Amino acid sequence: MIQVAHIVKSYESTKALQDISFDVVQGQLFGLIGPDGAGKTTLFRILTTLLLPDEGQARVGEWDIRKDYKKIRKQVGYMPGRFSLYQDLTVEENLSFFATIFGTTIRESYHLIKDIYVQIEPFKDRRAGALSGGMKQKLALCCALVHSPQVLFLDEPTTGVDPVSRKEFWDMLKNLKRAGITILVSTPFMDEASRCEQIALLQKGKVLAIDTPKGIRKSFSKPLWSVNSNTDMYQLLQDLNRYDRTASAFTFGESVHYTDRQEEGISEALRQYLAQQGHREVRIQPLEASIEDRFMELMSREDEP
């Protein structure tokens, strides 16, 4: 449904996208995962025909993003990263405005937006600017959906949204997927990545990996350990970074995720080393790698010459 081939885009001196390629099949929920500045928004703008790539080809549906931009604009729903509805119009006015400019009505596409719209309907006479972050995103999603698009582009839909609303939002996307809509969604939150069917890890304008969330986790190359001690995290991380067997060490919330250069006797040797450094109550447990672990691994590999 979406084909991206060797897309390159530069802004003056910075290379926003460097040779990006991936395919999204019909009805898939595809996630673009990466930190701020990875090039997610640029990629969205190219696919929604708002920007032209310097090089490469891309198609949305059967249409070329350069030649058939008018057709694409009729068929896709786009929700930019920044809240882009009219703050001084009410919820209902916003929705019916977008319905009308796409040549439809709220009633006609009600079946599609119903699940989401019922949640904001109590506030339909409130101005969009006065809604909470989560409500705004739900309204924006309704507006992007109101013309039953074949493809939905959601640029960081959960940024600035509370955890509960974030969860609800992803549940909604799952329902939309059931309706057969192809969804391309971006997020900087790794924990959300696992809710996609297929993800692309993006960093500094490059694709680090494309796989299912499970595949990404499985491709983590070494056994991973979670390390804790009674001393503060910073001290622990410093000591681990000085340890000659350390392959990688990153803080993850309450513990340090650690990999070793050797294959055998890892936890015993590490425990001994940390005890020497004065750490008490050391806990070392094997751990299944998360998407973020894999992302960090890929990133540090990129950084090496």
Added chain:
Amino acid sequence: MKKFLAFVNKEIHHIFRDKRTLLLLFCMPIVLVILFGFAITTEIQDAKIVILDKSNDPATREIKNKILSSGYFKLKRVLTSERALEQAFQEGDTKLAIVFEENFYQHLEKHNMATVQVIADATEPNTASTLTNYISAILRDYQQTRQVTGVMPLQIQTETRMLYNPRLEGAYYFVPGVITVILLLVSAMMTSVTIAREKEFGNMEILLVSPLHPIAIILGKAIPYVSIALINALTVLYIGYAIFDMPLTGNLGLLLLECLLFISTSLSLGILISTVTDTQQTALLASMLGLMMPSVLLSGFIFPIESMPTVLQWISNIIPSKWFIIISKDIMLKGAGMATIWQETLILAGTTVLLILASVAKFKIRLE
């Protein structure tokens, strides 16, 4: 078409929701016209005058008394020679000079005719014309009292000379000028600012990714302002007529049509500005510096074009406001018809077409 109407409707919502802008849009014309009107036509008191009396006889003394006791004038000094006149005006605060000819009283007695020369500083044309009118009235009054007591009807001729601005243009200048500035403000500035607003708030991003044609977006933004501009023009005309007795000698329909033409010119200017600016701030600055300033300073609204340096006169030709001021003045004050103003109309129409073509060429169907 339905989409387009929805867009216009949305725009009207924007305008009416924003109370401050709304107030500005409808009150500004009223405030401006009243401000300009009164600033230009206020009654004058204690205007400093100089007198050169070459006769100093009973008649001139009586006239002098009448003038100085009227309350409008204050004697700055009495001059003794013609040469001192120029000097007195150069000092700046002298508004008027009165020169009685030699043997005034004898002339009056013998020929029933004598001459007073009234010289006014017409750098402020309205002040000058008001003051000379006062003097003429006082002299007429004197003649009448003489007629009652005297034997023969006698005449005093007033020779009025307007210095620095001999044609005394500007008396009603402000109404066409204010209309021009307001139409420009509402059409060009507001349009460019509201289009820039769509870009600034990211609305343009989703509007572009929709079946709406970009031209429809722009036109949809412009149309509500056309109606507001027209309402404003009518308001200013009405105030000019009701409060300042401005004559409307020409055809109102023709005038409104020309207003519509100038609104289109302004709109296309605003659209052109909006294609090159991305934020409301820059759009506002660009319209202020690029449109308002030249329109106020170089269009003949405040400063007569004839008295500008040649280079500025030349530049003034590319300012649409200049042509509209000429058109509206001709219609309002001289009662001119299409036969007189077709050239200016053609220039405005041509400019509009050019500007629209330029905006279409510059308009971006994408974000960059």
